[in-house]
Amino acid sequence: MPLHGRAFALAASSSGMRLGESLRLKLSDIELDKEPVRIHIRREYTKSGLARPSFLSTEAVDVLREWLKIRDRWLQAASRKSHLYPKGARDDRVFPFSHGTVYAMWHAALEKSRYADRDPTTGIYKYHFHTLRKYFRSRLPRGGVPVDVTQGIMGQEGYLSAEYRRLKDDPETMAKMYKQGEPYLTVFSDQSEVHEFREETKGLRQQVQDLKERLQQQEEKVTRVNTKYKVETEELLKELINHPKFWHLFGKHIGRDLPGPNDFTNRKEANISPNT
Numbered sequence: 001m002p003l004h005g006r007a008f009a010l011a012a013s014s015s016g017m018r019l020g021e022s023l024r025l026k027l028s029d030i031e032l033d034k035e036p037v038r039i040h041i042r043r044e045y046t047k048s049g050l051a052r053p054s055f056l057s058t059e060a061v062d063v064l065r066e067w068l069k070i071r072d073r074w075l076q077a078a079s080r081k082s083h084l085y086p087k088g089a090r091d092d093r094v095f096p097f098s099h100g101t102v103y104a105m106w107h108a109a110l111e112k113s114r115y116a117d118r119d120p121t122t123g124i125y126k127y128h129f130h131t132l133r134k135y136f137r138s139r140l141p142r143g144g145v146p147v148d149v150t151q152g153i154m155g156q157e158g159y160l161s162a163e164y165r166r167l168k169d170d171p172e173t174m175a176k177m178y179k180q181g182e183p184y185l186t187v188f189s190d191q192s193e194v195h196e197f198r199e200e201t202k203g204l205r206q207q208v209q210d211l212k213e214r215l216q217q218q219e220e221k222v223t224r225v226n227t228k229y230k231v232e233t234e235e236l237l238k239e240l241i242n243h244p245k246f247w248h249l250f251g252k253h254i255g256r257d258l259p260g261p262n263d264f265t266n267r268k269e270a271n272i273s274p275n276t
Helices: 001-016 019-024 056-083 100-112 131-143 149-152 162-165 171-185 191-241 244-254 261-270
Strands: 037-041 052-056
Touching: 001 019, 001 052, 001 056, 001 100, 001 162, 001 244, 019 100, 052 056, 052 149, 052 171, 100 244, 100 261, 131 149, 149 261
Parallel strands: none
Antiparallel strands: 037 052
16 A cells, blocks of 8 residues: 555554545644544544544554655645546645545555455455454454443444443543553554463463462461471370370380389489488
């Protein structure tokens, strides 16, 4: 795709805008100094007649900035040579071209990438421009963004919950939600794969940590049991040694007459003379 085509496609795929909304977007509708970059989709642009906020991914903004550097020169050149779709040199739209130009770029990209399959009955391309909206709808929730918020950003007003209607007036919270799902909207790089890999390894690291904690708990349990066993064994041994029958049975076993513990005590007391 040429630069203006990539900028247009990435803006659509990362914001959920419809084709007509993207083509009517003006330079004054974009806040490039915000993070993430915000889009104000006016009610006169939308299908429902309701204004709504949206956002652009970092990937889309990087390409958009490159496009804006040459946009005026492109518009001047296009206004001089276009016959089918006349353009005004003072067009203040972000993307000052027509539906036909978009379709031409899109179909050329499909042919070049070998994705130009058509429906055998209708002859329509299987991958049409609306695919970008489907991409947005399926990818953004992977980052934990609620489905109703995703649909709200897309302008699917019929599916909105009370929660989204509240968030619609809270752009800061919506921006945080969008940033959470933004890595999954990447198209021309492997950032989304890297993010998914990081999330997967994060889960594995948590599992390992859980196993370590469980192992430590088991080791502590074994230590407590061993300590208890040692104490109980020592106490049992003391009771056994101090039992009078133990020495009698033990002596009988070895063939000797052994004194019991009381005999030792009596002998010691007898050896102590009161006159000493």
